[in-house]
Amino acid sequence: MDKLTLALSKGRIFDDTLPLLASVGIEVAENPSTSRKLILATSDPNLQILIVRASDVPTYVQFGAADFGVAGLDVLYEYSQDHAGGLYQPIDLNIAKCRLAVAVRQDFDYEKAVRQGSRLRVATKYVNITREHFAKKGVHVDIIKLYGSMELAPLTGLADAIVDVVSTGGTLRANNLIDVEDVMPVSSRLIVNQAALKTRSKSLQPFLDAFEKAALE
Ligand code: ATP
Numbered sequence: 001m002d003k004l005t006l007a008l009s010k011g012r013i014f015d016d017t018l019p020l021l022a023s024v025g026i027e028v029a030e031n032p033s034t035s036r037k038l039i040l041a042t043s044d045p046n047l048q049i050l051i052v053r054a055s056d057v058p059t060y061v062q063f064g065a066a067d068f069g070v071a072g073l074d075v076l077y078e079y080s081q082d083h084a085g086g087l088y089q090p091i092d093l094n095i096a097k098c099r100l101a102v103a104v105r106q107d108f109d110y111e112k113a114v115r116q117g118s119r120l121r122v123a124t125k126y127v128n129i130t131r132e133h134f135a136k137k138g139v140h141v142d143i144i145k146l147y148g149s150m151e152l153a154p155l156t157g158l159a160d161a162i163v164d165v166v167s168t169g170g171t172l173r174a175n176n177l178i179d180v181e182d183v184m185p186v187s188s189r190l191i192v193n194q195a196a197l198k199t200r201s202k203s204l205q206p207f208l209d210a211f212e213k214a215a216l217e
Pocket residue numbers: 009010011012013053054055071072073074075096097098147148165166167168186187188
């Protein structure tokens with residue numbers, strides 16, 4: 001029987017998933033922040049971990065290259081707009097909690113721009129979520145896709161606003177930006193491949209139960 005495969009991204013999701021694995025007695029031999037290995041063995045010979053980019057976790061799970069994975073609701077929502085079906089999202093793990101928000105330069109009057117019906121230039125990694133958010137508000141936007149360091153966009157004149165992850169607000173403050181609107185609350189979810197859920201439920205179910213229990217504690 002093939003090993004069960006769990007897809008995780010390195011950094012906060014890997015770090016916050018370790019205690020959940022520990023609650024079922026599983027330890028991971030190496031840490032991706034120091035190891036260059038992308039397939040990590042665990043103390044359970046039937047479980048291995050793939051280290052992938054945060055936004056690639058849904059792809060690995062949807063196509064069955066991993067049986068299950070952990071991804072932020074921001075990433076999942078963005079992904080689901082382009083890819084129907086194939087992912088089962090049973091458990092909110094309550095880790096990597098943050099929110100998506102609209103932020104602007106301190107000297108930009110966002111409310112006024114919205115009131116006046118100005119066309120806004122918004123830079124983000126979350127193109128689908130941003131399009132939907134402003135469409136609901138009836139605000140016209142030109143979206144500029146970025147892959148990181150979104151906070152730079154309003155500072156350099158690339159955009160009027162950004163839609164990005166906010167947690168403590170420290171990054172916005174350090175860059176003289178202010179948060180003007182919530183877009184959605186975010187935490188990480190366990191996602192499971194639909195086919196694996198049917199064909200491998202015997203080996204998967206103990207993990208789903210343990211993750212669910214640990215997430216509630
Ligand atoms: P990449 O480096 O590949 O672009 P990333 O920056 O999205 O990926 P992480 O920073 O590890 O990767 O974020 C993973 C998930 O953790 C995000 O999708 C989000 O749900 C959540 N997250 C991101 N930033 C924070 C934060 N500052 N505090 C809490 N959770 C966060």
